[in-house]
Amino acid sequence: DIQMTQSPSSLSASIGNRVSITCRASQSIGTHLNWYQQRPGKVPKLLIYAASSLQSGVPSRFSGSGSGTEFTLTISSLQPEDFATYYCQQYYTTPALAFGGGTKVEI
Amino acid sequence: EVQLVESGGGLVQPGRSLRLSCAASGFRFENYAMHWVRQAPGKGLEWVSGISWNSGRIGYADSVRGRFIISRDNAKNSLYLQLNSLRADDSALYYCAKDIFSAAISSMDVWGQGTTVTVSS
Numbered sequence: 001d002i003q004m005t006q007s008p009s010s011l012s013a014s015i016g017n018r019v020s021i022t023c024r025a026s027q028s029i030g031t032h033l034n035w036y037q038q039r040p041g042k043v044p045k046l047l048i049y050a051a052s053s054l055q056s057g058v059p060s061r062f063s064g065s066g067s068g069t070e071f072t073l074t075i076s077s078l079q080p081e082d083f084a085t086y087y088c089q090q091y092y093t094t095p096a097l098a099f100g101g102g103t104k105v106e107i
Numbered sequence: 108e109v110q111l112v113e114s115g116g117g118l119v120q121p122g123r124s125l126r127l128s129c130a131a132s133g134f135r136f137e138n139y140a141m142h143w144v145r146q147a148p149g150k151g152l153e154w155v156s157g158i159s160w161n162s163g164r165i166g167y168a169d170s171v172r173g174r175f176i177i178s179r180d181n182a183k184n185s186l187y188l189q190l191n192s193l194r195a196d197d198s199a200l201y202y203c204a205k206d207i208f209s210a211a212i213s214s215m216d217v218w219g220q221g222t223t224v225t226v227s228s
Contacts, residue, residue, distance in 0.1 A: 043218040091213035095166025102151040
């Protein structure tokens with residue numbers, strides 16, 4: 001099985017900060033990686049698919065990069081509505097998928 | 108409006124079964140792969156199972172393989188998850204989600220509000 005490890009598990013940041021979250025795969029997954037945001041009490045939302053493609057309607061301050069085993073989600077200027085938990089998810093092993101453990105972004 | 112509405116959750120004893128349903132509307136259900144994802148209270152997301160548009164490709168998480176069965180009825184715009192041999196650690200909020208593709212089981216762009224399954228004696 002491919003293990004997905006996110007770091008950090010939580011971070012504190014301020015409005016306007018640049019924030020980066022890392023997701024590492026235990027083996028190469030190409031660019032078969034998505035990023036999701038889950039605000040407290042809300043359903044998850046797809047932000048980035050195929051490692052770097054911005055989902056329709058997602059603000060451009062979100063970006064994704066990486067390939068192989070290391071991936072990064074970057075928020076260029078943190079906004080109040082961005083305080084949430086972020087998950088990476090690999091689909092290299094489709095039809096079996098897996099999420100990372102999550103990164104909570106707090107004030 | 109694209110919408111997914113889950114139902115069928117509830118309190119069930121360990122070892123028993125439950126069937127979850129997801130009613131889809133606002134999009135051509137038969138054109139998309141679908142998923143079940145669960146989230147235990149205070150925990151992260153766990154992908155459970157996925158099914159392609161024509162049921163030709165199906166996948167399961169190791170934690171549920173052999174106990175859960177995913178299926179769909181395109182004529183009824185409905186997705187199902189049969190949960191058998193339930194255990195306490197299956198207790199979670201179960202989300203139904205739509206894939207962005209038809210055949211590839213990969214990415215979830217629309218989510219329902221979830222239905223809660225509690226396994227307890």
